[in-house]
Amino acid sequence: MEPIPMKTFALSPSSLRGFNVTALALGSSVLLAGCAGNPPTEQFAVTNTVVKSAVSAGATEYAPVEMKSAQDKLNQAEMQMHDKHYDEARRLAEQAEWDARVAERKAQAVKAEKAVQDAQQGVQQLREEGSRAPIIINN
Template identity: 70%
Template structure:
């Protein structure tokens, strides 16, 4: 059996001139931009989360969705602590989780209120029906 070797060429050309310089500048600029994003406080997310938590409280989340509300408030507090420690990625993560927990609490509270309104309406209809039946029965004299 005969062993043959294969000669292969690899690309060894380099980009020279203005095009290469532009490409290098683009790579460096992109790297700096990405590094800058990692060190930026998540102020917008923080504000959105604070608004979501406030909306959940206003909707009755503490009464109708106590578990979800507590989770949202705890995660929001963790986000605040991470912001103070300048751990912005961690702060963003906690803020996002707190936002979603708060939204769940708000929806759960709204659903519970709607269900209570339906029950109240049914009770009102039943009371009216009973009253109508009483009035329709002839009174004995």
């Protein structure tokens, strides 16, 4: 039997460099796609809970700017989630959560301040009533 000559395949340095760049780009895109592939469902659940809590605390009335910001960012996050831009959706949902927390705290502070003012007004009325001359009725 006669030996069969093997054909060798030689790559030039320039074609090898192009192959390396292509492989690196492909590997990077696969890696990034893997990282961005996790929907932020847990963050959305937390954010929705915090937004509802802020609304219950009266944030729409007492902290309307902060509450609107939270709701707008949550809507943007939902659009990003729908488009499968999970990293951006997570970032916006986190911002919406913190805006809602600020709105809730501000609403609580405004309501507490209002309660203090009402109490002070009640004390003032009691003082005024106590300082009046008593009405004596003789029979």
